[in-house]
Amino acid sequence: MKVTKLGWTAYAIAAVSVLLDQLSKYWILYVFELPARGSVPVAGPLSLTMVWNQGVSFGLLRADQDLTRWALAAFAIGVSVVLALWVRKAGRPILAYALGLIMGGAIGNVIDRIRFGAVADFIDVSALYFPWVFNVADAAINIGIALLLIDMIRGEKRGTSANPTEDAA
Template structure:
């Protein structure tokens, strides 16, 4: 089995930190608002805390039955395992950060929440800014993680195009 790179360990640490922050924030919101869907409390300007039971994927996509719950859980587990294997070999900072955030977000949302509650706990509500979804820390981790992977890909491709043989112009 290949050795885990230093940045692979950093990706795992970021994943764990994301899971902890996500689950602590959800425990806090459940103790603050309770578990009743629709309970809401203004926080700061357009930011409200609103309890939503998301039975679908990110941003409420693919809501459905008990079968959907377990299919999404299984799919998320496969994604987490695949990304964790990929993270073992990472040698670039942006990739390590992106993979860690996505792993942590997928694990927190789609594995822990779905097994524990049967739905994902969403509560960050900025719908007053015309953003139509209520989300959580794990969703944010996944979104920022994907952005970091795209940026890493773009920067790596740009470097390869500028110096395809590695020797410069």
């Protein structure tokens, strides 16, 4: 099946998301050396706090066994493959952007699970009563999910489906 222009856009968004995530983690781990510092206030409610997340998302469902680590990595890879196939026929920009962000975030965190056995989280806004420390990949996933929900709501209002082949029928 031919990849649409929006599909290629989604792949580019995924690649940029992975790149930004991995560059930020490289800087945090090896340049700024946050693991040795623990937590560093930045500005206002923002701090950099080193957390090694062995759980699913935002540290939920902690997975400190090696089998679970690989199961989570395999699941994220599977989700990324499904999204990569879905986005090939994306007919709406918001859908393509959403899937690209989710794919990129999932791949960014999979790289950490494979390399380190856990995901490097460091963005801490707990002063805003947000209890989790997260990273660029997590932000991409969450923004992607929000865009996906917006696309679904907009599609329902227009009477269209999330599947562009159904829209054409």
